[in-house]
Amino acid sequence: MHDTILEAVGLTKEFKGFTAVKEVNLQVRRGTIHALIGPNGAGKSTVFNLLTKFLPPTAGRILFKGRDITAMRPADVARLGLVRSFQISAVFPHLTVLENVRVALQRHQGTSFHFWKAESSLHALHERATALIEAVNLTPWTGHTAAELPYGRKRALEIATTLALDPEVMLLDEPLAGMGHEDIERTAALIKRVAADRTILMVEHNLSVVAHLSDTITVLRRGEVLAEGPYAVVSRNAEVMEAYMGTGTHGAGHA
Template sequence: MSAPDIILSARQLTKRFSGFTAVNGVDLDVERGTIHALIGPNGAGKTTCFNLLTKFLQPSAGTIKFNGRDITSMAPAAIARLGVVRSFQISAVFPRMSVLENVRIALQRRRGDSFDFWRNQKVLNDYDAEARERIEEVGLTEFISETAGELSYGRKRALEIATTLALEPEMLLLDEPMAGMAQEDVSRISALIRRIAAKRTILMVEHNLSVVADLSDRITVLARGEVLAEGPYETVSKDPRVVEAYIGAGHG
């Protein structure tokens, strides 16, 4: 059996805040082409770990590699250019602009044209074909002319994912994609994540365990800033330490 193809790896990842260690010696391997979930009770260090991996925080110790390249000291914009993009970090959802215009702006950003609103209409229209592809990919074609601010919450999140896909990420990092969603939207976004994962690697932090069980190929459980367990959901969910960590933590 061949060795797994690891796209993102962290070794001894640690973050200290004035005497408090939020993440302590975390080792993580994300296999290419999978959906990998980072879960844990409140206060487990998930958000801090996620912010370290996406370079919104600089680690106190440890290393992070993407495609074998050390990205530990890189800025978020630099790793985005390499193909590691955190969804919602752009949040290029301009509420008064249409769905098409929002995705078109994200495409301009990727190609280095940024926010050149004064460009002539022909140049802008050149982005339309690809923008329509991204919009179709997230299931928003029928809302293409709608103003972003008038979309439902779940469809706004889908639009945010479309703007992220415009940057052509090889790896997409999703920070609680289901937060605050009604069940109908959860089902829609779950189906969307599965669809876009066909061509990409996804790492997500998610509280909704039924979503994690349904979508994830592999799960890493954090507790008190350390890796408590790792593996497929069926195995991890039956681990007595994981059960105890969730029950012991309560909902606080």
């Protein structure tokens, strides 16, 4: 059985004569955590924006579950089950954790503006929201506004609001960036749990923080794929190490 769920074929993006991404081929296997990494300027964010349809490619194709989604809009792709975390700026700072998750659930169910819905349906939303909050270890923060949350907890809330959309493939944009060591460990463990029944593609700068998290790592350099494989393979690649020289890659906890 062919287990590729998301695929890029010859993906290329040019900006006024500058080639930011050049003929990138990428295959994300169903049920895995796949990290897209590289030093600054490697083209990670551009590839991510192409895959999530926030940028149109100059050339190449994107396939989701074998379907060509190259010309589709981000919202339509999200409805298919390919959801980018933090794409909605994810949280409303002055709503509570519970309210944020409930809004995301309402959006998924298409009931955002159906305030006259039966109370039983709101109760069901409340139960699901509570379960999602528990899943990301935010139960003690349920009644706090998003603005009050520490940075790492805010990212956990963003993951909860993404989970509310019930994605089949979840795309995380530098979920560990700017975190201290404790937050990195907690969020990495959360990503691992979340990946139990879905596929995750994450963009990350730091090789060391995805070492024990990812099944497959694709390393980009200057818009091209430099290396790919499990951490044990890419971490021994001389070109990968050279590309990362001086970027603080080996210092665990730096993002």
